[in-house]
């Protein structure tokens with residue numbers, strides 16, 4: 440399972456700092472692969488439309504709310520929203536919307552209604568750490584966090600089945616988008632190994648039409664194989680999203696149309712011309728103590744021009760700030776993790792291993808190199824890159840990369856929004872990154888991402904105005920998914936069910 444996300448990579452399957460937290464069974468992989476063949480054959484029917492959950496029948500008016508439609512910068516005060524059969528029919532000042540006979544009335548209690556949130560980079564524990572069947576409980580936690588659209592960034596056939604179950608109403612969950620198994624230059628869980636151009640083309644030809652929403656690329660793919668992947672994907676009209684591989688520049692990936700995760704490649708590309716090394720802190724670079732001094736060789740004047748190139752390419756960037764800021768720069772202690780609502784949703788056997796790996800990263804000896812000043816600089820640069828991208832008009836979306844490290848699913852998206860505001864973006868820009876921008880990205884703008892007539896009734900009711908303080912996105916009173924209204928008590932029940940499913944016998 441090693442380098443699926445950001446644990447330290449090695450040439451083998453085990454690392455020094457990040458030992459594999461869960462025992463790994465090849466037999467379970469083989470079972471999944473034969474299941475994969477069966478499910479792939481059935482995946483051609485996958486829904487490519489923007490609406491991926493059932494729409495609730497009936498007529499509902501949500502009254503006594505302020506609506507933040509995200510169509511423009513307006514807030515409609517003392518508003519109402521009329522929902523018919525799961526779609527918005529009218530939205531505006533309450534006296535104009537009215538209450539039709541027979542409509543169910545929901546009192547918004549003076550709260551703020553925003554479009555449902557999107558997490559554009561998430562996973563499920565159920566994709567490798569715990570049984571697939573737990574995935575249906577995990578998506579409930581997303582809804583409890585106001586997430587009505589989620590993009591699962593490493594796909595499995597079981598996730599295609601979950602997506603179909605949600606579409607058919609057999610499971611209550613958000614609109615799901617699902618990546619393919621990831622293209623990686625090394626064997627890994629749910630990976631498709633790509634080491635040569637021929638392997639790259641074959642992988643795209645097979646995975647592109649297999650029902651996944653896009654092709655995911657992670658690490659260790661050689662540049663010539665990468666070029667072949669992008670060529671084949673562009674010919675076939677398949678989106679590619681993911682990491683920037685070593686030897687591939689941010690600018691080159693953008694020029695080829697690859698959507699980008701984690702600000703990969705940036706630290707290397709903004710090193711001063713005067714230094715000979717091109718090794719810096721992107722990705723696994725953070726684990727390499729020798730690379731930390733490279734922060735002193737960054738040439739900040741290179742940030743804005745590169746941001747401009749990325750913006751002009753129109754690719755979408757998911758910065759995943761909070762993951763890096765927290766676990767590699769701020770505080771990854773067990774005490775900090777225990778303070779989060781995430782803790783009880785992390786599989787117990789996984790917690791201890793992550794705590795141990797993080798304790799090593801944060802050991803006094805390592806902190807002698809990863810000094811507070813350097814860690815602050817690391818974070819400051821990541822923030823500056825995001826701000827430069829925003830100032831250049833780049834396409835930005837919000838993604839948490841949960842669950843990983845001490846993050847369970849759902850909750851970290853809100854911390855990501857907060858981190859983006861700290862990076863200098865306005866709350867409106869940040870809220871756009873979790874509502875309208877993802878809809879643009881996924882071609883679903885006529886379905887969700889804003890509150891307007893004809894759109895799905897995917898909303899979150901908040902107890903405070905997130906444009907005043909982005910942290911108000913955590914104060915969730917209710918989530919509406921396709922017009923199905925889930926009040927706080929029901930959302931809490933979903934979280935509790937997930938706790939029990941993830942840790943059936945808590946220790």
Ligand SMILES: [Zn+2]
Pocket residue numbers: 444560561562592840
């Ligand atoms: Zn990820």
